[in-house]
Amino acid sequence: MYRPFVIHRPLSPPMAWLGLALLIFAACLVGIFARPIGFLSAFWPANALLLGLLVxxxxxxxxxxxxxxxxxYVAADLVTGSHWGMALWLNAANLxxxxxxxxxxxxxxxxxxxLQRTVSALYLLLAALAASAVGALAGCGAAPVYFNTPWTDLLSLWFSTELMNYxxxxxxxxxAPRADAPPPAPQGLQGVPLFWRLAPVSSLLLAEGVRTVIGGPGMLAFVVPGLLWCALSYSPFISSLLSLVVCLWTMAGVATGVLNFTPAHASDVFSLRVGVTLLALGPLAVACASAARAEALRRLDHAVRHDxxxxxxxxxxxLEQGERLVARYQRESAGLAVLMVDVDHFKQVNDQLGHGAGDQLLIGIAQAMASALRPQDVLGRxxxxxxxVVLPDASPAEAHAIAERLRKVVEQLPFGAEGGAPQHHATVSVGLVHSASLGGDSDMEMLLLAADAALYRAKAQGRNQVMMG
Known part of the structure; x- marks a missing residue:
């Protein structure tokens, strides 16, 4: 049934800023512990984390x-023994x-x-290139001052690691999923057995095993088919998370015993990091395109199924959903009820206030009734x-109480008050029938006919009332 989205109350700004400071501090500590002796970190997640949160x-x-x-930033450097000048310079470049x-x-x-549009990966790449270039240019001057190396080495290493991290x-x-987001659009493996849902990620594990056995210069690309399969099958979040794990593992596996992330191996490290970045870019683009397609299908389905x-x-x-509920609940002890609801004197609203006011009245009535129904109830136009309305698992008394609640919330609903105009109120007549009154063989069509007959009597007897069928 229709429900308005609920916006959850966010953290107060001071708490959010405190949380951000602590998160960046922790991320910097991770990067600091990944530093080779006497040089910059091999993996620095703080900048990418900050950019992601701000966006x-x-x-x-x-x-x-x-x-x-x-x-x-600065607190993490200082508590681990960095010099004031270096901490301020490098972290200003990070920011x-x-x-x-x-x-x-x-x-x-x-x-x-x-990441719900086909162009998302392109814009993210452009942002990563801009952020990496600006940070590297701002920080590379520290190389001869604090690391006794040419600034060009620091430029290439900073740029490549930031590009990969972003x-x-x-x-x-x-x-990452949000608590207040609509249900996610279905992906490629929605509704299939668990074995097949795990098949894409299993292919990554298989590729890792094959790569370990074969080795060689082409090992970097062995996981590409598995990552693409995951991108087509899972949400962008799951696909991106798998890419993060696989690409970092790949980089560590290639570099172990061969490279250290210092100027001595600057060109090789640059090549490796750019290669890992491009390894992640393909699955990301596929995941974004797949999510865009799934979202388009979800919107189309919503448009077809909703008024x-x-x-x-x-x-x-x-009617389709009502038939399923009737087949499920009519033989249970409580049964179910069907309501027919009609706006009283609606033609007069259109004639006196215009069709725009009539449309707004219908929207307001639908929202008011939706807010007064239970989560399991189904409302349609x-x-x-x-x-x-279909009220599953409701006794005749409970159904009558819900019908009265609907009638009252509509009666109290003001409309037509824009621009200082006087408020108006509308009423509805409700016909109610319970499955118990028609026996166990009644279907949705019979229940609607009986509810419609009760609605007709409610209108004939003065409107703005609930009539049992």
Whole structure:
């Protein structure tokens, strides 16, 4: 049935900024512990995490958020023994890089930012390139000052690690499920047995085993088929999370015993990180395109099944769902009830206030009735000003009480008060029939006919009342 979305109350700004500072502090500690001796970290998740959070939560992106992030950055360096000057310089570059990526992504449509559009991967790549370039340019000057190496080495290493981190971590943050989001659109393996649902991720494990046995220069690409299969089968969040794990494992496996992430191997490290980035880009693009397709199908299904004006179930979808409920509940002890609801004197509303006011009245009545129903109840619009409701697992007394509640919430609903105009109120007549009154062989059509007959009597006897069939 139709229900308005509920927006959950977010954290207060001070708590959100404190949480951001602590999160960046923890992420920096992870990066610091991954530093080779005397140089930058081999894996630095803090910048990508900051960019993802600022883009995902636009209300967080205010000056105090940057201050909180700066505190987290600098505090992590200082508590681990870094020099003040180096901590301020390198972390200022970190903040500049994340800010550059945020400037690229912040004005994009939410669907793009949530990885629900085919162009999402392209925009994310552009943001990652901008953020990596700005951060590397701002920080590379520290190389001769603090690391006694050419600035070009630091430039290439900073750029490549940031590019990889942004492309692996930001998609996970942006696509993570939200408590207040609508149900996700079905993906490729929706509704299939568990064995086949696990097949894509199992193929990754198989590829890893084959790669270990065969080895060689082509081992980097062995997991590509599995990652693409996962991208076609799972949500962007699951696909991005798998890419993060697989790509980091791949990089570690290639580099172990061969590379260290210092200027001595700058060109090889650059090549490896860019290769890992491109390894993640293909599955990400496929996952975004698959999510866009699934979302388009979900919207199409919603448009077909729901009334385009009021948002409740359309006639056909309501009848189909009602038939299933009748087959399930009519033989149980409580049974079920069917209501026919008709707006009283609706033609007068259209004639006196215009069809726009009539449409707004129907929308308001549908929303008011939806809010007064139980989660398991089904509400639909049969046409014009006529609605119907199925009340599963409801006794005759319970069904009558719900019908009276619907009538009262509509009676108290004001409409037509825009622009200082006087308020108006509408009423509805309700016909109610319970499955127990028609026997165990009644179907949806019989229940609707009986409820419609009760509705006719309610109108004949003065309207604005509930009549039992």
């Amino acid at each position: 995902r939560y636009p209300t967080l992106a205010r000056p105090p958020a940057w201050v909180a992030a700066a505190v987290g 500049l890089g994340a800010t550059a990526g945020w400037l690229v992504l912040r004005r994009l449509d939410e669907g793009i930012r949530r 492309m692996l971590i930001v998609p996970v943050v942006l696509a 385009d004006l009021t948002g409740v179930l359309a006639r056909r979808a309501f 049969l046409g014009g000003e006529e609605f119907a």
